[in-house]
Amino acid sequence: DVKVTQSSRYLVKRTGEKVFLECVQDMDHENMFWYRQDPGLGLRLIYFSYDVKMKEKGDIPEGYSVSREKKERFSLILESASTNQTSMYLCASSLARVYEQYFGPGTRLTVT
């Protein structure tokens, strides 16, 4: 079974803090993705990576950066957290050229 894990289920941070969200997958998947999910807006792609050290912007990359130093790990960084980044963050992974994505349990981030 594919397993995608995320570092925290719930996180509360203050405005202006730097926030790190980590995602690890154990199935040697090439592709990894970060989404945020908000009511009425659905899942929106922030960044994705198809290889180590490679990254591509998704639909809403502003205010975020990512890091992929190892194949199994994909980190999302909020450089200076703001209240409008309060959301559910979901990490996903997939094999190259296979479109099914496997999701982690999500991190509910609250920025106060």
Added chain:
Amino acid sequence: RKEVEQDPGPFNVPEGATVAFNCTYSNSASQSFFWYRQDCRKEPKLLMSVYSSGNEDGRFTAQLNRASQYISLLIRDSKLSDSATYLCVVRGGVNTGFQKLVFGTGTRLLVSP
């Protein structure tokens, strides 16, 4: 206009009922189509892929109409455990980049005893 549109529901149905959801997509070059299921406070999980010829998996039937650009999901003999949000997902076509999936906002199904 949203790339993928779904009726948010909720659809309230009794156990044993048949229920159908539709989803429309705007990019006529879209190449792959899926239904994901998301339980409350859980992550989305693939329910089934949608093929041009239509496909069935037990009580679930998915169909694709490329001419009208819509996808449907039919659930027969609804169970309480089918209560969830169903996400319509489309993979962009040529020029929309890589393996990007576009998710609808979901249709909520509530099955009652």
